[in-house]
Amino acid sequence: MAGGRRGGGPLLTTLLAAWLALAAAASGSEQAAVPAEQSRVQPMSASNWTLVMEGEWMLKFYAPWCPSCQQTDSEWETFAKNGEVLQISVGKVDVIQEPGLSGRFFVTTLPAFFHAKDGIFRRYRGPGIFEDLQNYILEKKWQAVEPLTGWKSPASLTMSGMAGLFSISGKIWHLHNYFTVTLGIPAWCSYLFFIIATLAFGLLMGLILVVISECFYVPRDLAEPSEQDQRSEDTRRAQQLQDAEEEKEDSNEEENKDSLGDDEEEKEDLADEDEEEEEEEEDHAAGDVEERNDTADQGLLRQGGPEEPAEPAEQPPAPAPAPEAAEDALRQRRSRP
Secondary structure, three states, X not given: OHHHHHHHHHHHXXXXXXXXXXXXXXXXXXXXXOOOOOOOOEEOOOOOHHHHHOOEEEEEEEOOOOHHHHHOHHHHHHHHHOHHHXXXXXXXXXXXXXXXXXXXXXXXXXXXXXEEEOOXXXXXXXXXXXXHHHHHHHOOHHHHOOOOOHHHOOOOHHHHHHHHHHHHHHHHHHHHHHHHHHOXXXXXXXXXXXXXXXXHHHHHHHHHHHHHHHHOOOOOOOOOOOHHXXXXXXXXXXXXXXXXXXXXXXXXXXXXXXXXXXXXXHHHHHHHXXXXXXXXXXXXXXXXXXXXXXXXXXXXXXXXXOOOOOOOOOOOOOOOOOHHHHHHHHHHHHHOO
16 A cells, blocks of 8 residues: 555656646647737828828827837827727838838928828827827817928928938938948948949939920020010111101101292292393383384474474383283293193
């Protein structure tokens, strides 16, 4: 009996150890069968960020190496679990993996929080604690914050260009790490490579711009006249018209002067003709008187005997030229071609 009891002690110990091992294995398998709780925070990327344009969202920008971002991870997860109650969606953006989104929202400090309501974005500058975040949504404190409008809006064309620049810079940074870490190339060689690539790219872009300008260049002679050229042309035409009018006025004045001179000459000619006619009439009258005197003298001689000289007969006055005749003569001369 004593020997049986001594021999059964180790057996019981072995069976108890086996049972504990099986129990531990069973409990471990049950714990492994229970899946880990899924995070309610939705990761955002350049492909799905437009989801925040609809409904109400809260976004967190972080980096894996940022200690402040790590301190708010648990609070952010708690806030996301209560998202259904608050009727809000919660997302996060890794600025290392998504540099374009950090440029689109112009993130300069980490962590950075943004509130979005139907495509209108506001910057949340409070602490990343669950109670503060919950009160910010329930009390609608976001209404007192100035929204990001105009070119500052993440959906604007300006910020889209900024996102492209940040994406290019992120790719360059990854390429630099690939050269220096993976391939083991010295850093100065990587910098030299990027300098040469930048110069080559600038020369290529300049060549493209020159070709485009040559294709769409219009010569100055064929181009439409500018407003200044049109004004100068109008001024030149107006000056020509004014010169033509002045020349016409000068020619009219000269013609008037010539016509007045011709009229005066005609009047002088008529006056000379009238004087000549008066002289001719006086000559005719004098000749008639002399003939009468000669005839009288001959008659006295024929009668014989001297007689007392007869008194000379008074000469009749020369008829004055009629003014009507002079005017008729002047009219006839003017009517001549």
